[in-house]
Amino acid sequence: MLDDLLSLIADGRPFAARMFIDGAWADPSGLGVDEVEDPATGRVVATAPRGTRSHAEEALEAARRAQPAWARVPAVERGRAVLALADAVRAEAESLARIVVLEQGKPLGQARGEIGATETFLRYAAEWARRIEGEILPSDSPEEEVWIRRLPHGVVAGLTAWNYPSALATRKLGPALVAGNAFVLKAHEFTPLSGLALAALAERVGLPPGVFNVVTGDGRNVGRALVEGADMTTMTGSTRAGREIYATGAAGIKNLRLELGGKAPFIVMEDADIGRAVEAAVAARFSNCGQICTCNERMYLHEAIADEFLERFVAAARALSIGPGMEDPDLGPKVSGGEVEKVEAMTAASIEAGAEVLLRGGPLTEGRYAHGHFMAPTVLEVRSDDLPVMRDEVFGPVVAARRIGSFEEGLSLANDTGYGLSAYVWSRNLRRVFQAAEGLHFGEIYCNRTNGELVQGFHTGWGLSGLGGEDGKWGFDGYLRKKTMYVNWA
Template sequence: MFIDGQWRDASGLGVDEVEDPATGRAIATTPQGTRAHAEEALDAARRAQPAWAALPAVERGRAVLALADAVHAETELLARIVVAEQGKPIGQARGEIGATETFLRFAAEWARRIEGEILPSDAPNEEIWIRRLPHGVVAGLTAWNYPSALAGRKLGPALVAGNTFVLKAHEFTPLSGLALAALAERVGLPAGVVNVVTGDGRNVGAALVEGADMTTMTGSTRAGREIYATGAKGIKNLRLELGGKAPFIVMEDADLGRAVEAAVAARFTNCGQICTCNERMYLHEAIADEFLARFVEKAGALSIGPGMDDPDLGPKVSGGEVEKVEAMTLASIKAGAEVLLRGGPLKEGRYEHGHFMAPTVLEVRSNDVPVMKDEVFGPVVAAKRVGSYEEALTLANDSDYGLSAYVWSANLKRVFQAAESLNFGEIYCNRTNGELVQGFHSGWGLSGLGGEDGKWGFDGYLRKKTMYVNWA
């Protein structure tokens, strides 16, 4: 662990094994941190925060920019770490490190954009000043699907805004966070400004939520509920980016070739382990046969293998995740889903010891089967035919999740209808997934609170102080 500028080993502690998803073999161990370690990291961050916040914002920005430069210089090493602990193809891992760098650079650019406001008062000789100030200590809890990018997405704006930071990376993928800590040390960030602790969520994570001034978390809805309950005790400032169940709507006037390509990419990139993935497809009956034929052909042709071979699909992150997705698939087939392409777990030959899955494509007649209601987070997707755009919108909104949605249509009126009618924080029109750093990534419903990216995301790392200044 990295606490107050010092590296801590596992002496006297248990360890968690970090597994290579492609082989099932342990490649590293990290300490099973305790509540005491979390509290020590929070104390270090709290001691460092006043001096860090007192620096001109542009100096904090330069420090984050130096970290971005270090990430760029170590792209290949960092990408290989992601492959080793998370499993994704090396090309996608390099893209993740590029995103990490971009998040840091974008945050650094906001150092000169921390703006307050002056408002007229109702009283004479008086003004109202609204200042934006850091929260203090920010805890970052990250998911295993993008272990480096999610850390950079939170760390950059938190530091530029004047906060100090404690990261708890997921137990499956702690190495990327520790690698960022090593780079933070290399570029000379002051002790206590960046801390990384390892361990489980129920002990280390809960202690961070209880002790930090603000918590930003990306993960499951289940974990989000637990954090919400823990944070409620202290009325904590929380930002939660949780699960998704993105509908992928394709109308009869869509560019079918592009739509199929986008649907395949949006479902199977990172082995379907993205919260914005194409989770359920609603296809106009006029194009459903052709769309599904093309989609199944492309899904069936995707290459599968270890991440360093740079296939289309790497392994899932763990055996438990494979079992969860397969159980959902079998339950959906039992509930009446028709199998158009059957993949599932791979356990022979080169796949024997890893956590590999081949794509499965289903067609359903009901919106109530498990693969249409629950987040899959794997290489399985189902489609349902619809007779109209209105039916597609209604079915798309029939979900407790509200993170991302997709609409494919050449009709501008339908695009505006989506903007008004789809109950999701992020909508992709005539494109595949992949939010941009200047946008705003925000979920509705069970998909979370607050959001990341852009000026709106950066503003969340600041709190407002209002002053009534009277000079009469």
């Protein structure tokens, strides 16, 4: 399978992908298929099997058979297996990056960064192999102790989004495997190739059959079956999808970790370093064509610096290069035509409702852009948050700004949302930084910097942005469950 994927990169030949179940590549014959489209050209580059509930159940059963033996492998050996996979990712990094560009569309430099993160997630998870700790507590009774052990859940299902198809997979896979779980990945229908490439590398390094499985298909069939059958589900995706998973898991009281949408406020005060703030705001809005859950979604600018900030921000947005990801522009295409239509409808409705246009981009449909899903940046200014671009997650190269008169006003407007993933604060005033830490109702706050969480941190959302979290010691601990033993030797 990996050779087929590499051939796809080398000569552009479309091929029929297969699912990876119990250490073997499943025959997709007789199934419907989902077409994998190059967002820059609209060309179909591959097909992936439209899996069924039975395929999900087969993968879960393979994982359940393999997991007890995998859990008995010493944790340090499990860590070495994950390190071997990280080495394989590094060895094939350029090809993996080009696969990401081909199916997802992002600029090549950003795709290389994603594969770097793919490797880092695996390496960091492996470091926890010697840190799986229990506890011994004193009892209330004589000749007795209380033992608390940390043990794997069993079978973990991972459902990933299309915006980071490789990194999101290993963000979940690495800690799940090191903790002693077996793993079933459902790769998104738009971007299944990156997950299948990871399966091919897992096969290459000799990961035991059934420990890592990859199935393809839609969420309502394959995804639902995985949530119902797995011991734990970890998902990155939209709030809409998160609600469906939450409802599905309720019947079995399932252990769920949901990293969902965001509506990040970007607050800039009068004492901020305007040059750095503009640079950060541009990066946080337009990286990956705005398709990041931590993106700068709405800007609150102190009235004393708003004119200068907006002038510089609009100039920087206008100067961004746009083109196919393989050319490594500033802005690649959106992932699909449907995504372009969604963002454009939201933008048009906001303009009709009174948003002032500072820069009008929108869909690009002529010349070299005619067959892809390209959008030029749009920048709006608003006087109210009661517009779609201020209330709903845009997930595209469109951003609106609103002027504020005080830091307290900025905090109040920032918190006026159901989302609670990420927020940005720009101020040299340490008191304001501490006020933000206390007063912003978000799981992750960037102070005087752009987005990009670190692997040793904890990426978590509040409210409509999800449950649980990933990364760091708290993220790793989520892949373990606790068992308490009362040991009496009287």
